[in-house]
Structures are given as C-alpha cells and as structure tokens.
Amino acid sequence: MIIVDNALKARAEAGNPVKVAMIGAGFMGRGIANQILNSVPGMKLVAISNRSLDVAKRAYAEAGAEDVKVVDTVSELEDAIAQGQYAVTEDAMLLCKASGIDALIEVTGAIEFGAHVVMEAIANHKHIILMNAELDGTVGPILKVYADRAGVILSACDGDQPGVEMNLYRFVKSIGLTPLLCGNIKGLQDPYRNPTTQEGFAKQWGQKAHMVTSFADGSKISFEQAIVANATGMKVAKRGMLGYDYRGHVDEMTKMYDIDQLKELGGIVDYVVGTKPGPGVFVFATHDDPKQRHYLNLYKLGEGPLYSFYTPYHLCHFEVPLSVARAVLFGDAVMAPLGGPLVDVVTTAKIDLKAGETLDGIGYYMTYGQCENSDVVQAQNLLPMGLAEGCRLKRDIPKDHVLTYDDVELPEGRLCDKLRAEQNAYFASSKTPATVG
Secondary structure: OOHHHHHHHHHHHOOOOEEEEEEOOOHHHHHHHHHHHHHOOOEEEEEEEOOOHHHHHHHHHHOOOOOEEEOOOHHHHHHHHHOOOEEEEOOHHHHHHOOOOOEEEEOOOOOHHHHHHHHHHHHOOOEEEEOOHHHHHHHHHHHHHHHHHHOOOEEEOOOOHHHHHHHHHHHHHHOOOEEEEEEEEEOOOOOOOOOOOOHHHHHHHOOOHHHHHHHHOOHHHHHHHHHHHHHHOOEOOOOOOOOEEOOOEHHHHHHHOOHHHHHHHOOEEEEEEOOEOOOOEEEEEEOOOHHHHHHHHHOOOOOOOOEEEEEOOOOHHHOHHHHHHHHHHHOOOOOOOOOOOOEEEEEEEOOOEOOOOEOOOOOOOOEEEEEEEHHHHHHHOEOEHHHOOOOEEOOOEOOOOEOEHHHEEOOOOOHHHHHHHHHHHHHHHOOOOOOOO
C-alpha cells in the first residue's frame, strides 16, 4: 500500500515510531524482527515473547540489536519500553497487557495458545496482526466480533498469500470489475506427505518439518483459502477445492472455469498446481459493461468473460510490517472475516485411524485438512481441522474419510472449543451480511 511508506516516514521524522510487539520468534518471526529493525523507519519492535528466551534473544541478535532486557512483569516491560530498551519474555500475556505497545504480531501458528493471546490482547485494546491462518480459519469470525466490540483491528497480514490475494481482490474491485475467483499457485499438493518425507526440505531451509508438511499436504493452503473466502463472501466449488494441475500460465486458465457456476456461488476460492507464475496468487474477474470490455481487450487482457490478474510473488515477512502500519495508522485491516464463516477446514484421515488413538497436530502423520463450505460442515457435524489435535478417536476411521464430532472425544477445558461453539451459536442467529461494502 503506497501511502504507508510516507506515513511511516512522518512517524520517524516526528520521533514517534509505531511500537509493535511480537509473539513467536521462529523462522518467520526472526525474519520479521530483522525487517522491522533494519528496513522500516517509523516502527520499533519493542518486545518479543517466546517459550524459549534464547530464541527470542536470537531474533534480536540476528537483527543487530544488543541492548536486550529480560522482563518478568508488566511494569518491567513498560519500564524497558519507556527507556528505549528491547525486551524479551517467556510470558506472552505481558505483551498483551503492557501500555506503550500499539499492536501485536502473532506468529505462533498455534490455535489454543493463539486464542488465549488474541482474547487477552483484545481485552487490553491492542490491534492484532495474525500470521496464523490456522487460528483465523477456525475461530476468526467470533474473534472479529470481540475485536469490533473493543474497537481494535484484527487482521491477517500482507505478504502471506491470503493477504496478497486480498490486496489484489480489492484492487480489481476498485477498478470496477467483479472478482469471481481468488486463487493460490502451488508447486506441490500431496495429502499423504508427513514430517518424515519432508525432513530434508525442512532442514535445507531451517524450518520445522511439520510446518513444511502442512504446506505439502494441503492443510495450510486450505486454511489460507478459507480465510480468503470468509473475507470476500466466496465459497468452494467442491470439498477440497478444484485444484487443477496446469503447467502453463495462469492467464490461460480463464477458459477452464464455468463463469455461470462462479456467479451462482458468489465466487470461489481455489488453488492450482505447477502453474506459472509460481508461487504467486491470482484473481479472475468479469465486467458487465461492453465498453469497458473493449478497453480491457485493448489493454491485452483478452475478450473475457473472465479476466486474469495476478501477483507473481509473495514476500511473507518483508510485508508484515506494512500490515501493522495499516492497522495502527489507518484503521485498515488487510483481511478479516465479513461475518460468519462461509468456508471451513475439515479434518481428513491421512492414514487408517484406530479407535483409542489421539490425533496429532496439523502437518503431522494422522490427518490433513480440506476446505468445505460451512453450511455443509454444520449440516454434517464435521470436525474442524483446527480442533482435531488432542482429540481421542471413538471408532476406526478409514484413510481419506472426513471426521465428525461424533467420531471423537474433545479434550476438556479448551478455549478454542468454547469459542467455536460460541461462533456457531452467534452466527446461527446473526443477520450479519456476507458481502464486502
């Protein structure tokens, strides 16, 4: 967003940087820390929380920060911020409670822990930028309700594919076209990948094997496209999405979709495999005005009825600080649910599962996630992928079968289950429209 750079420059010149804190200092968190400290004048990363203090310290050290203070209380954190020191802590809730922080970046990818963090941040009137599609795709709509009540921004981020898709969607809509498809370009889709098969790739890039697996087995892209659907009013054409494997350019794919079906569904989210320009995103849109269609043809977008727009890259942590600036300086969410969920991610057996087993997490050995329209999820009582970890199986489940709530015993006392039940109840009676204004 071009206006953000000048707004941050003004904050830098005024000696009043946007103060942000970050929860999670893994591979992506370290990149964000380096970006803010070295490339974003007008913004300061005042504190990092991580389960391991050494990991939090590493994020600052790799970015060149030396004056780092360990804090254990809110007052210690507030003093460090006031004195211009960088702070690290094991207690994420300190960041949620302390004054002197404009926004939080949540980078854990954890659902139960992330739910606690977001609720505490909202209670303390902090803007939240989520690099956590898993949380957003599970209970994002009800978290947005709480954020709206508190008058704070809850937003996905620039840089990740969903945010890049949403920026492109907003651009296409702003020039008068009607977006009918938001798409994500993948290099691989194999639901049976697991941390063992992905270990080598993970080590090569310094990432965790289960995180890499969630990309490969389709779980991550399912969460990403679900939150795009929930922010645009779109749906999926079928369970798991269409997922065409096409080795040409994305511009050539406009003829592969049925425009009448797209219109009937109110638009769809989808992914494609092996398509150029990977690893980008795309939006297919239409225009009802024949005069404007003539101009679009002149401008080399073809005769329609679908026109292709794409961004050929996503730059993840490089763009996340822009999301913070948009929230704090302009009250603009990169992406947030419109209302109740339209697309969910459902739990699917990666292998034959046995009664009595306890399900492992996203990107592990037992399950993978698929997108499904939320009305189907409700009607069939399907188990959200974001709630599957820790559930105990009541019965055998064959490979590739989708799990229902009736198949499992939920762990006791989880906030994510409470929020999900609240979300179901709230939007069952809500009149919130699912259209972008």
